[in-house]
Amino acid sequence: MVSHAQTKQAKMLNLVPYVRPIVGTQRMGHTFPGATVPFGMVQLSPDTDTIPYEMNGKYNPDVYKYCAGYQYDDKTIVGFSHTHLSGTGHSDLGDFLMMPTVGELKLNPGTADQPNSGFRSSFSHVTEVAEADYYKVKLDDYNIVAELTATNRVGFHQYTFPKSDSAHIILDLVSGIYNYEDKNVWTFVRVENDTLVTGYRQTSGWGRTRTVYFAMVFSKPFLGYGTKNYSKKQVYRGFWGKFDQNNNFPEIAGKQIRMHFDFATQQSEKIKVKFALSAVSTEGALLNLRTETPAWDFEKVKQQGQALWNKELNKVLITSDEDGRENFYTAMYHAFINPTTYMDVDGSYKGLDQNIHTAKGFINYTTFSLWDTHRALHPLFNIIQPKRNADMIQSxxxxxxxxxxxxxxxxxxxxxxNWCMTGYHSVSVIADAVVKGNAPFDVNKALDACVITARHRSYDGIGYYMDMGYIPADKNGSSASTTLEYAYDDWCIAQMAKKLNRTAIYNEFSKRSENYHNVFDASVGFMRARMSDGSFKKNFDPLSTANQGFIEGNSWNYSLYVPHAPAELITMMGGKKRFTAHLDSLFTMELPDKYFAETEDITRDGIIGNYVHGNEPSHHVAYLYNWTDEPWKTQSTIRMIMEKQYHPLPDGLGGNDDCGQMSAWYIFSALGFYPVAPGSDQYALGSPSVTSAIIQLDNGKTFTIEAKDQGNKNVYVQKVILDDKPLNRLYITHQEITQGGKLVFYMGSSPVIK
Amino acid sequence: MVSHAQTKQAKMLNLVPYVRPIVGTQRMGHTFPGATVPFGMVQLSPDTDTIPYEMNGKYNPDVYKYCAGYQYDDKTIVGFSHTHLSGTGHSDLGDFLMMPTVGELKLNPGTADQPNSGFRSSFSHVTEVAEADYYKVKLDDYNIVAELTATNRVGFHQYTFPKSDSAHIILDLVSGIYNYEDKNVWTFVRVENDTLVTGYRQTSGWGRTRTVYFAMVFSKPFLGYGTKNYSKKQVYRGFWGKFDQNNNFPEIAGKQIRMHFDFATQQSEKIKVKFALSAVSTEGALLNLRTETPAWDFEKVKQQGQALWNKELNKVLITSDEDGRENFYTAMYHAFINPTTYMDVDGSYKGLDQNIHTAKGFINYTTFSLWDTHRALHPLFNIIQPKRNADMIQSxxxxxxxxxxxxxxxxxxxxxxNWCMTGYHSVSVIADAVVKGNAPFDVNKALDACVITARHRSYDGIGYYMDMGYIPADKNGSSASTTLEYAYDDWCIAQMAKKLNRTAIYNEFSKRSENYHNVFDASVGFMRARMSDGSFKKNFDPLSTANQGFIEGNSWNYSLYVPHAPAELITMMGGKKRFTAHLDSLFTMELPDKYFAETEDITRDGIIGNYVHGNEPSHHVAYLYNWTDEPWKTQSTIRMIMEKQYHPLPDGLGGNDDCGQMSAWYIFSALGFYPVAPGSDQYALGSPSVTSAIIQLDNGKTFTIEAKDQGNKNVYVQKVILDDKPLNRLYITHQEITQGGKLVFYMGSSPVIK
Known part of the structure; x- marks a missing residue:
């Protein structure tokens, strides 16, 4: 129990022990257990398999499990790579896999079925330690203890070897996440001297034209090294045959390269490796390495990394039971991994145009999974990471x-x-920041960018949408859900325009924001895909996600997706009573198995009735009861979702964490409020699961939340007091939070029915 | 006739009319006819075929003809690409092929057999104009006149179209010289607006990891554009399917891309394209474009380019007959194409380490074909391009x-x-500059670089060479010739060390320079490959180039390759008489056809007897008579070689020009002297073919050559007067040239036998 939660000027608490990076690594969470600092460029983490995305022209469905490289149930570790996405549903990265071994040199990774055929090692969770910015495991096949930590741009390995005349550190440039035959476009390595190696890996995958540069340095000179190029074909060898390119040859390039560096070790000898990344050049990587890790003190780097985590975790101090604390701070941890830093220590970074740019006055970030994260993660950042959120918008x-x-x-x-998913939800993130006054950038230029994006007729049906008010199902596979998303995004643009007094834009996009009406079929009471001729698409099935015009969701869920106008939605859907019934059914119906088979990216546990928490489009839905006559159902439902969907265990996430969106939903909900419509300054009230919380704002103020008579059964809010005055509404505003204050929930076991 | 040759302060003459870029484009010269400025980054030239280097795993021997993209006998032009090597025997480049067409859009190039199947066009030499920095041709299939000129970094196209509603300019990123299936590693294109396009092409060929960036701008907005990606396979498409990527889609990347830009044209309408290159970035290319070609005046760019050529050509003013003038200035032209500028206008360039560097105080050059060009081209530069030669050494x-x-x-x-050919002849170029006093760089560091290079035991037999005094034939395919080359290079290092008073190095490398003795078999009187056990390689055939331990030459030729010690060589080979007989035989014997079949890179015409002028190792050989009792044979032989091997015609070169080495041989020989051993300050006298010449030195002085009683039959030197005093030796020194002065040859039809 964090006893200082009530103290206004709380000192820095050690909250790292409550972070469990292992949460979500089993099955669907797609998180990784390895080392990273908040929003760091490096995510140094074990990969338990490296099966290809495609082999011989056929998709390999098993690869899906390995979005973050690690699956808890696996028995072997292939190695430790330096970049990982957190919680995504498609993947990439896994650059520069390293593996320490002893004995016979093996340069292929082997397979899970025949682990001894390659350099992978068996391991046990018994020897595994996964903390924020620290990971440790024993590689049983080699009796090597591997420890990992990281700074922003440098992965720091510490391998404790047994005595061996034949110790190796393998650098595998072939390995990658979601790999396939031609994913490696090019790799390039230079052995600069007997401790320093530089190079890059260029891939074409989810990131179509992506290059990551590295500089690595060993704490001890290697005795020798070797290279094997696994390219099936290398047409021109020319005069390179002058050299033995496989042994101690320092200038290496090709498409499928694995290297080994050889050592002799004493019993318990530690060999450390600092491995820096850059998006710019090997020179940049070396600068990052020298700036961030000038020394060889592994423990100090780990302590500094954990101190960075504590700084971020301390932004919200809660009191809660043990599981609640672990859920909460693990969610905070997962919320602060992505987006990731994407610039060198000198501010230079590679832009979308592949030129080198300098970030002036902001940190440049990448890894924006905006279809997911616009919903709650960026709104969360506007409260507790306002500077970073503004920098993200600048990026x-x-x-x-x-x-x-x-x-x-x-x-x-x-x-x-990579164009993944639908909508143009950047505008939601920008509007939310502008409306909430966290916009230290040229807001009018930002609005122009939103407008030009939203008028991009050739993008995903926008032309149709602009001309017809909806995207026709005969022109676009996600016609209905995309129409709904555009309508919400357009409302965001309108809110921003309103704040900036850009009336014409406000009018244009306010009108567009009503387009959700155009995909509503009153005859069935559901949102429904519509054809170019105005008719609704035939063979409607509101439970099906297949070929119905909705992406990652069915009409049952998407029919509730008008976050910016719940009242109008309720009217459209037949009034509060009927709408409440729709919500009730959503959470309680039994979804036939055949529909589950159609869903994406979730386990059966990720579905509550027909409510799919594991996918994002319904994240606001439980809060919609607030607009009905039965808001207490929001309270009980939120608590029920938290209870069912979040556990501080490896399989504790029922769906992909999606770069922190699932975690951000938890953080808000645990605190008792949620941003139903980012771009509005309001947060809908729910039912806090914490006993108390102090949000320590960057402006020096604090916003305190208390839940009196909190308990597992006391999920219903009896009354709410804001700054000592009764709050007679179901929302609080952003300003009420940022000006500091105290929100007290009185909890009880029965709903308060008005 | 250039009448001002005798005038000391000659004004700038227009020598461009004597330059015939078409020379060497037929058969073996491997020159290109297109537009370039002296040492320019861009070589914008027509490619008459784009056949692949390899198809389905098999080498295509026909590709060899297309080292420079153009073969005079071809009937069609595929397009105009922006980079070409001049006179090489292996190849690369051919980046960014452009082709204007009208009518039905074709995006494949078609074949020579079925030209109408693709976008290539027939053409005739009747409509073709090839001048220094200007090329013009009519594309008969389309009735389009194409004109090309260039600045250092920008290719400037001017296409005169007929009236057409369907005019196209094709940009082919697949095409390249010595192409094969996987040569394109990646290409990337951005259509920035309706006139500006940027991007890059990354290849792995002769240059293993090579990227060239571009920025192109049209003089007229295109109406639309399209892309076709010819990659056999593109695994991950993901959400890119939102877009029609084939039409008017501005962000393009892949491995096999062709694009078209569409226009409507009036009769005789000119569309111009400025196409800038950079080794750094598209931003760099755009900077180059805007700096070098701020306007749209094609004629002015051409005039400026030709003025640059005139400035360089005026460095030597000759009087000669018409053919001699054309030979001479065409040789000057070919000598001043390579090496090529390799930096942006702001001095930034990509280094061997793939990082971006800035050239401080020098122009950075690339395209160093040093096995060829150390012999005469760089020595020529030390006289008439001293600043550039020093910059080349800095590069x-x-x-x-x-x-x-x-x-x-x-x-x-x-x-x-690319490691092409043998030796470490950089040291020759550096030593030559140091010995001749043209070394405005840190000479001691330069010597250190030479020494470290020459001691690189893992490079091409150096370890054996250092341990055993020769490279064993059982360890290396070019063991004998490489041993000879190392011995010469080592002598160069010794000369440099001597000048810098680095005695230990002088001693070490002087000793190494005698290693030519170790591959001489006195029992046969020839250089001969030797085995690890000290025995000579069996099955010796001094005429064969196959499997004898000599590269691009046979023992007959290579036995004469001790350029740094002709007197010792003569002694070793049995004295002057026997040596003279060896030389006589070389030039007069009839080489049986079976040996010709083994030679590389030359036509039958490129061989005189058994003397292979088309390859370089014998370029000094005709001058060796100077060390015998019959130096007049140098005179007649040189004149004979010039007569047989150089003509101002498309087939005027009997072998590859090799980045100017063949041309540099001609320039020296035409002036009457030649650097037998670069690294020495001496030039062996031959027989000038000019009537007179003025070398206009950068130091403001002139060195004048006169050949009194010059004539086709008067090839023998009767006496030589240097600065009004009889010259009683068979060489002049570098200082005698650079201090200014006058060298008068008195010519006659009979040798002067002393």
Whole structure:
């Protein structure tokens, strides 16, 4: 129990022990257990398999489990790679896999079925330690203890070897997450001397044109090294045959390269490796390495990394039971991994145009999974990471400026746009910051970028949408859900325009924001895909996610997706009573198995009735009861979702964490409020699961939350007192939080029915 | 006739009319007819075929003809690409092929057999104009006149179209010289607006890791554009399917891309394209474009380019007959194409380490074909391009500093080392400059670089060479010739060390320079490959080039390759009489056809007897008569070689021009002297073919050559007067040239036998 929660000027608490990076590593969470600092460029983590995304032209469905490289149930570790996405549903990265071994040199990773055929090692969770910015495991096949920590841009390995005349550290440039035959476009390595190696890996995957540079340094000179190029074909060898390129040859390039560095070790000898990344150059990586890790003190780097985590975790001090604390701070941890830093220590970074730019006055970030994170993660940042959120928006605007399509990011991925999912939800993130007054950038230029993006007729049905008010199902596979998303995004633009007195834009986008009406079929009471001729798409099935015009959701869920106008939605859907019944059914119905088979990215546990918490489009839905006559159902439902969907265990996440969105939903909900419509300054009240919390704001103020008579059964809010005055509404505003104050929930076991 | 040749302060003459870029484009010269400025980064030239180097795993021998992209006998032009090597025997480049067409859009190039199947066009030499920095041709299939000129970094196209509603300019990123399936590693294009396009092409060929960036701008907005990606396979498409990527989609990347830009044209309408290159970035290319070609005046760019040529050509003013003038100035032209500028206008360039560097105080060059050009081209530069030669050496030293192998360049190719051919002839170029006093760089560091390079035991037999005094034939395919080359290079290092008073190095390398003795078999009187056990390699055939331990030459030729010690060589080979007989036989014997079949890179015409002028190892050989009792044979033989091997015609070169080495041989020989051993300050006298010449030195002085009673039959030198005093030796020194003066040859039809 964190006893200082009531103290206004709380000192820095050690909250790292409550962070469990292992949460979500089993099954669907797609998180990774390895080392990273908040929003760091490096995510140094074990990969338990490296199976290819595609082999011989066929998709390998098993690869899906390995979005973050690690699956808790696996028995072997292939190695430790330096970049990982956290909680995504498609993947990439896994750059520069390293593996320490002893004995016979093996340069292929082997397979899970035949682990001894390759350099992978068996391991046990008994020897595994996963903390914020620290990971430790024993590699049983080799009797090597591997420890990992990281600074922002440098992964720090510490391998404790047995005595061996044949110790190796393998650097595998072939390995990667979601790999396939041609994913490696090029790799390049230079052995600069007997401790320093530099190079890069260029891939074409989710990031179509992506290069990551490295500089690595060993704490001890290697005795020798070797290279094997696994390229099936290398047409021109020419005069390179002068050299023995496989042994101690320092200039290496090709598409499929694995290297080994050889040592002799004493019993318990530690060999350390500092491995720096850069998006710019090997020179940049070396600068990062020398700046961030000038010494060889592993313990100190770990302590500094954990201190960085504590600083971020201390932004919210809670009192709660043990599981609640672990859930909460693990969620805080997962919320603060992505987006990731994407610039060198000198501010230089590679832009979408593949040129080198300098971030002036902001940190440049990448890894924006905006379809997910606009919902709650960026709103959370506006409260507890306002500076970073503004920098993220600056990064998004830089992306826009570098885009020859002239579009804000959809999914920004290491100087690439991967276009993943739908909508143009950058505008939600920007509008939310502008409306909430966290916008230290040129807001009018930002609005222009939003407008130009939203008028991009050739992008995903926008032309149709602008002309017809909806996207026709015969033109677009996600016609209905995308229409709904555009309508919400347009409302965001309108809110921003209103604040900036840009009346014409306000009018244009307010009108567009009503387009949700155009995909509503009153005859069935559901949102429904519509054809070019105005008719609704045939063979409607509101439970099906297949071929119905909705992405990652069915009409049952998406029919509730008008976050910016719940009252109008309720009217449209037949009034409060009928709407309440729709919500009740959503959470309680039994979804036939055949529909589950159609869903994406979730386990059966990720579904409550027909409510799919594991996917994002319904994250606001439980809060919609607030707009009905039965708001207490929000309270009980939120608590029920928290109870069912979040556990501080390896399988504690029922769906992909999606770069922190699932975690951000938890953080808000645990605190008792949620941003139903980012772009509004209001947060809908729910039912806090914490006993108390202090939000320590960057402006020096604190916002305190108390839940009197908190308990597992006392999920119903009896009354709410804000700053000593009764709060006779179901929301609080952003300003009420940021000006500091105290929100007291009185909890009880029965709903208060008005 | 250039009548001002005798005038000391000659004004700038227009010598461009004597330059015939078409020379060497038929058969073996491997020159290109297109537009370039002296030592320019851009070589914008027509490619008459784009056949692949390899198809389905099999080498295509026909590709050899297309080292420079153009073969005079071809009937069609595929397009105009922006980079070409001049006179090489292996190849690369051919980046960014452009082709204007009208009518039906074709995006494949078609084949020579079925030209109408693709976008290539027939053409005729009747409409073709090839001048220094200007090329013009009519594309008969389309009735389009194409004109090309260039600045250092910008290719300037001017296409005169017929009236057409369907005019196209094709940008082919697949096409390249010595292409094969995986040569394109990646290409990237951005359509920035309706006139500006940027991008890059990354290849792995002769240059293993090579990227060239571009920025192109059209004089008229295109109406639309399209892309086709010819990659056989592109695994991950993901959400890119939101877009129609084939039409008007501005963000393009992949491995096999062709694009078209569409226009409507009036009769005789000119569309111009400025196409800038950079080794650094698209931003760099755009900077180059805006700096070098701020306007749209094609004629002015051409005039400026030709003025640059005139400035260089005026460095030697000759009087000669018409053919002699054309031979001479065409040779000057070919001598001043390579090496090529390799930096942006702001001095930034990509280094061997793939990082971006800035050239401080020098122009950074690449395209160093040093096995060829150390012989006469760089010595020529020390006389008439001293500043550039010093900058070239600085570029070589930068390459060394960026090399993790710690080696000076062997063949420097656009931030790559391609290791082509043998030896470490950088040291010859550096030593020549140091010995001749043209060394405005840190000479001691330069010597250190030479020594470290020459002691690189793992490089091409150096370890054996250092331990045994020769490279064993059982360890290395070019064991004998490489031993000879190392011995010469080592002598160069010794000469430099001597000048710098580095005695230990002088002693070490003087000793090494005698290693030519170790591959001489006195029992046969020839250089001969030797085995590890000391025995000579069996099955010796001094005429064969196959499996005898000699590269691009046979023992007959290579036995004469001790350029640094002709007197010792003569003694070793049995004295002057026997040596003279060897030389006589070389030039007069009839080489049986079976041996010709073994030779590389030459036509039958490129061989005189058994003397192979088309390859370089014998370029000094005709001058060796100077060390015998019959020096007049040098005179007649040189004149004979010039007569047979150089014509101002498309087939005027009997072998590859080899980045200017063949041309540099001609320039020296035409002036009457030649650097038999670069690294010495002496030039052996021959027989000038000019009537007179003025070398206009950068120091403001002139060195004048006169050949009294010059004539086709008067090839024998009767006496030589240097600065009004009889010259009683068969050489002049570098200082005698650079201090200014006058060298008068008195010519006659009979040798002067002393």
């Amino acid at each position: 998004m605007l830089a992306h826009y400026n570098q885009s020859s399509l002239h579009m804000l990011p959809v999914w920004s991925n290491s100087a690439n746009e | 070589m030293l930068a390459h060394y500093n960026q090399s993790s192998l710690h080696m000076l360049p062997v063949w420097s190719n656009s931030a790559n080392e």
